[in-house]
Amino acid sequence: MAKSKLRDLPDLSALATPGRVFSVKVTPKAARDRVICEEDQIKMFVTAAPQNGMANQAVLSLLAKCLGVAPSTLTLKQGQTARNKVFLYDP
Structure with missing residues (x-):
């Protein structure tokens, strides 16, 4: 399977503050x-x-790329099987 080309990703690096919660x-x-x-x-x-x-996993890696952080610093807190998810950034 070919890797998708990611274009026009927003730069969310300004939002990457420790303890920040992201609703996705x-x-x-x-x-x-x-x-x-x-x-x-x-x-x-x-x-x-x-x-x-x-x-x-795809959402986690894509969100990490937009934030400019490592995927291991993001934790899925809510929404394991739902469309609405909550991630916590904890470096």
Whole structure:
């Protein structure tokens, strides 16, 4: 499987403060990976299917790339099986 090309990702590095909580609305099985920021809500579209945590891993790595941090510093706190997820940034 070819790796998707990520274009036009927003720079969210200003939001990467220790202890920050991110609310993310996820749409799995999208046509392409993309991120949209609207006020306090981050909307993410990932091509991964919501099976065996693949979509969660895709969201985690995409969010980390937008924030400019390592994926290991983000923790999924809520929404393991839901579309609305809450991530905690703790370096």
